[in-house]
Amino acid sequence: MDRANVFSGSAFRTAVFAAVAVAATLFVAALAAFAFVQQTLEREIQRQILAEQVMLREIYDKGGEAALIRTIAEIDTPVALSRRALGAFGADGLKLAGNIARAPRDVRFQRTELALSGQDIGRLRFYVHTARFDQVVLVIGHDLSLVAATERRLVVALGAAGLLAGTTILLIGYMASRRSLRKLNALDAALARVSEGDTEARVPTPGGTDQIDRISARVNAHLDRLSSLMITTKSTAAAVAHDLKTPLSRAQLSLQSARDLTRQGRDVEAAIEEAEADLARLNAIFDTILRISRIESGARDIAFEHFDLMPLLTELVETFAPLAEERGQTLTLVAPATPVAPVLGDARMIRQMIANLIQNAITHGPAGNAIEIVLDSRQGAARVVIADRGPGIPENARSRVFDPFYRLDRSRSGGGSGLGLALVQAIALRHGVALDLSDNDPGLRVSLTFPPVAPPKAGAGRGNLSKS
Numbered sequence: 001m002d003r004a005n006v007f008s009g010s011a012f013r014t015a016v017f018a019a020v021a022v023a024a025t026l027f028v029a030a031l032a033a034f035a036f037v038q039q040t041l042e043r044e045i046q047r048q049i050l051a052e053q054v055m056l057r058e059i060y061d062k063g064g065e066a067a068l069i070r071t072i073a074e075i076d077t078p079v080a081l082s083r084r085a086l087g088a089f090g091a092d093g094l095k096l097a098g099n100i101a102r103a104p105r106d107v108r109f110q111r112t113e114l115a116l117s118g119q120d121i122g123r124l125r126f127y128v129h130t131a132r133f134d135q136v137v138l139v140i141g142h143d144l145s146l147v148a149a150t151e152r153r154l155v156v157a158l159g160a161a162g163l164l165a166g167t168t169i170l171l172i173g174y175m176a177s178r179r180s181l182r183k184l185n186a187l188d189a190a191l192a193r194v195s196e197g198d199t200e201a202r203v204p205t206p207g208g209t210d211q212i213d214r215i216s217a218r219v220n221a222h223l224d225r226l227s228s229l230m231i232t233t234k235s236t237a238a239a240v241a242h243d244l245k246t247p248l249s250r251a252q253l254s255l256q257s258a259r260d261l262t263r264q265g266r267d268v269e270a271a272i273e274e275a276e277a278d279l280a281r282l283n284a285i286f287d288t289i290l291r292i293s294r295i296e297s298g299a300r301d302i303a304f305e306h307f308d309l310m311p312l313l314t315e316l317v318e319t320f321a322p323l324a325e326e327r328g329q330t331l332t333l334v335a336p337a338t339p340v341a342p343v344l345g346d347a348r349m350i351r352q353m354i355a356n357l358i359q360n361a362i363t364h365g366p367a368g369n370a371i372e373i374v375l376d377s378r379q380g381a382a383r384v385v386i387a388d389r390g391p392g393i394p395e396n397a398r399s400r401v402f403d404p405f406y407r408l409d410r411s412r413s414g415g416g417s418g419l420g421l422a423l424v425q426a427i428a429l430r431h432g433v434a435l436d437l438s439d440n441d442p443g444l445r446v447s448l449t450f451p452p453v454a455p456p457k458a459g460a461g462r463g464n465l466s467k468s
Contacts, residue, residue, distance in 0.1 A: 006181055007177070012173040014173060015169050019166040027162070037150065037154055045142045049140045088136055088138055096136070101114075110129075124145070190203040190223075307342055309340065309382055309384060316354055319355075327369075331371045332371070334373065349430070350431070352427065357448075358373070364390050369443075370389050373386050391443075436449070
């Protein structure tokens with residue numbers, strides 16, 4: 001694995017930024033903690049010094065200067081004063097008692113260095129305070145070695161915590177970046193296999209929920225869709241070849257027959273008409289395929305407008321009723337009880353979609369078939385229902401009847417091209433129409449639910465429904 005890519009990964013770079021932010025935060029927190037601990041220790045020393053001053057003041061008030069000097073002399077032992085400085089000085093600055101060689105000039109609480117008499121350890125740092133008892137100056141100091149040690153331990157602890165936190169963050173970032181890079185490499189490898197023609201290649205999905213896992217799942221979904229489209233394209237190409245082979249062969253035979261009849265001096269009109277019919281069927285198939293492709297590609301020259309469905313349905317019923325009667329069937333239109341909102345779309349396409357469904361019901365319905373077209377509303381949206389009493393479509397085949405060139409009859413001997421319902425679905429998807437097939441018990445029930453649309457603006461008018 002390329003470590004350069006790991007270190008340049010977003011997870012590791014984020015961890016670096018986080019480590020820097022944590023270090024800065026810990027530094028500020030360390031300063032605040034150091035100041036707080038220092039003030040707390042100094043306050044405790046001040047409290048002790050003031051308590052000792054009160055005790056010595058009481059001795060001075062009761063016994064005077066001599067009692068104070070005697071008391072300091074009694075406690076002036078190396079053991080008692082090993083961590084304490086204590087001294088009494090006269091008004092002229094001369095030492096009266098204690099282990100401090102010279103009194104500090106400042107009388108406030110302060111940190112300073114003092115040389116203790118009788119000890120060869122040099123100058124030590126003390127926290128001292130000076131008080132005046134009439135003509136006597138009393139100096140009390142506490143050794144700062146314990147405070148300094150505490151401060152050093154605090155600095156070391158905070159530094160170690162910052163180093164540990166930064167190292168941990170960087171390690172987590174490195175592992176996360178390594179894990180992400182491994183997933184991205186798997187994604188790249190899968191896409192490379194797909195580009196080489198392996199349509200079965202998929203991105204490994206261990207079941208995680210991070211962004212790369214979600215993207216991998218979506219990539220797999222797209223690859224599944226792509227594989228399905230490729231399979232559909234292959235089957236469609238095979239179906240196109242199968243459907244075009246028969247009329248092409250028949251047209252070729254008709255033309256050959258016409259040539260033979262011409263040589264014999266006989267009438268060739270019938271043979272030519274058969275060839276024209278087969279070629280016309282080929283042209284219709286190509287035209288339908290192009291129309292489906294044009295609709296699915298979202299052609300911009302499609303004119304969407306508001307129009308009412310009732311006049312369109314009335315026109316279609318008047319057109320197809322004679323054809324249904326010829327086959328011993330009936331075609332009726334049920335008008336809505338209340339006005340139905342207009343729809344927005346291309347009127348020619350909508351007419352084609354409904355016409356294909358009506359023709360499909362007539363073509364596949366037996367004598368006595370009753371076809372009923374119902375227009376109503378569902379939640380403010382227009383709905384068209386086309387119900388027949390024909391053989392219907394098995395439930396397991398309803399999702400496939402919209403595939404190009406798919407037919408229920410396996411022999412493919414029917415007169416249709418298998419593109420009628422494919423065109424219906426393309427138009428429905430283009431207009432956002434919900435297309436549903438259900439059992440009419442017996443027969444088929446097709447529901448077209450149009451999306452609700454805002455009413456047309458005043459003066460915009462309604463679409464022209466003249467025949468096209």
